[in-house]
Amino acid sequence: DGGITQSPKYLFRKEGQNVTLSCEQNLNHDAMYWYRQDPGQGLRLIYYSQIVNDFQKGDIAEGYSVSREKKESFPLTVTSAQKNPTAFYLCASRNRDRGNSNQPQHFGDGTRLSIL
Amino acid sequence: EDQVTQSPEALRLQEGESSSLNCSYTVSGLRGLFWYRQDPGKGPEFLFTLYSAGEEKEKERLKATLTKKESFLHITAPKPEDSATYLCAVHVNQAGTALIFGKGTTLSVSS
Numbered sequence: 409d410g411g412i413t414q415s416p417k418y419l420f421r422k423e424g425q426n427v428t429l430s431c432e433q434n435l436n437h438d439a440m441y442w443y444r445q446d447p448g449q450g451l452r453l454i455y456y457s458q459i460v461n462d463f464q465k466g467d468i469a470e471g472y473s474v475s476r477e478k479k480e481s482f483p484l485t486v487t488s489a490q491k492n493p494t495a496f497y498l499c500a501s502r503n504r505d506r507g508n509s510n511q512p513q514h515f516g517d518g519t520r521l522s523i524l
Numbered sequence: 525e526d527q528v529t530q531s532p533e534a535l536r537l538q539e540g541e542s543s544s545l546n547c548s549y550t551v552s553g554l555r556g557l558f559w560y561r562q563d564p565g566k567g568p569e570f571l572f573t574l575y576s577a578g579e580e581k582e583k584e585r586l587k588a589t590l591t592k593k594e595s596f597l598h599i600t601a602p603k604p605e606d607s608a609t610y611l612c613a614v615h616v617n618q619a620g621t622a623l624i625f626g627k628g629t630t631l632s633v634s635s
Contacts, residue, residue, distance in 0.1 A: 412567075441622065450528070450625035451568075451611070466622060498567050510556035510575065510615055513623060515567030 411435065412516035414499050419521045421486065421493060429484045429519045431499035439502040440482035441513060444468060444495045451498060457482055486521065496520050526551040526616050530626035537633050540601045545629045547612030548594040557595050558623065559588050560611040568611055602633045 412433045421427045431440065439458045443451040453466030457476040471490025476482055482501075486493045497520075500513040531546045549557070556575055560568035572581040574590040581588045585606065587598045597610055609630045613623040 414567075443625075448627065450627040451613075451623075452625075453622050456622050500567075510573055512558055512570045512573055514570060515560075517567045518565070520565075 412499060412501055412514060414497075414516035414519050416519060417517070419519055420524045421521060422524050424488045426485055426487050427521070429486070429497055429499075429521070431482045431484065431516060433480055433482075433499075433501045433516075435501055435503070435514065436479070437501035437503050437514075438479070439504075440476070441500040441502070442466075442472075442474065442482070442484045443498045443500065445498055445518075446495050454484065454497075494522050526614070526624050528612055528614055528624050528626040530610075530612050530629050532629060533627070534630045535632070537599075537602055537631065539603055539633055539635045542598070542600045542602070544599070545597040545610055545631070546594060547597070547626055549612075549614050550593075551614055551616045551624070553616050554614060556615040557590055558613045558615070559595070559597055560613065562609045562611055562628070571610075599631070602631070604633050604635050607631055607633045 415430045441456040442454040445451050452468050454472050455474045457463035460479050463474050463476050473485045496518050498518045499516045502513045503511045505511050528549045556573050558573055559571040562568045572588040577592045579590050585600050589596045609628045611628045613625045
């Protein structure tokens with residue numbers, strides 16, 4: 409089945425440690441996104457990529473890094489510079505618009521990151 | 525500044541008790557408004573896209589409508605399985621292809 413796979417489902421980070429969250433899609437979508445979701449807050453955009461080897465910062469990019477070496481993969485690294493990393497992280501992808509349509513983003517099932 | 529506000533934050537209904545969720549927006553250049561459903565511990569699931577004022581979309585017990593300032597998600601005769609958080613998001617001209625999300629409305633339907 410086509411879809412977006414995020415792994416791991418749960419992740420624990422020690423102080424001073426970088427961790428990488430995986431996001432893979434087999435939908436052949438061009439654009440991919442990373443969001444952070446905190447209790448009582450809406451989804452906030454961390455980074456997005458509209459094409460391979462290109463990505464842009466979102467509203468809360470500080471303390472995070474990404475790469476887009478392959479169309480199907482968009483890993484997110486949470487660095488030690490991110491002082492409050494505990495959150496639910498969601499990856500999404502989107503197909504290219506056709507005609508007047510505005511294609512929706514489709515989401516994976518998230519990774520919950522906690523600090524040890 | 526582009527903003528999306530959803531109300532109420534939480535809504536409790538009895539099975540069969542119809543109601544509406546609101547999503548109001550202040551944006552420059554709306555390209556599309558999206559509704560999603562999110563179950564606990566899961567990613568959002570796409571429901572509807574609305575493009576212009578007056579447009580309506582329906583799916584089972586859900587109907588989404590759009591005006592120039594807000595969107596409503598009407599739930600007719602809800603069932604317990606409709607319990608979830610409903611998210612509204614907008615795509616605006618200046619945001620590339622990224623979405624701006626509201627904080628969501630958490631719906632609980634009891635039998």
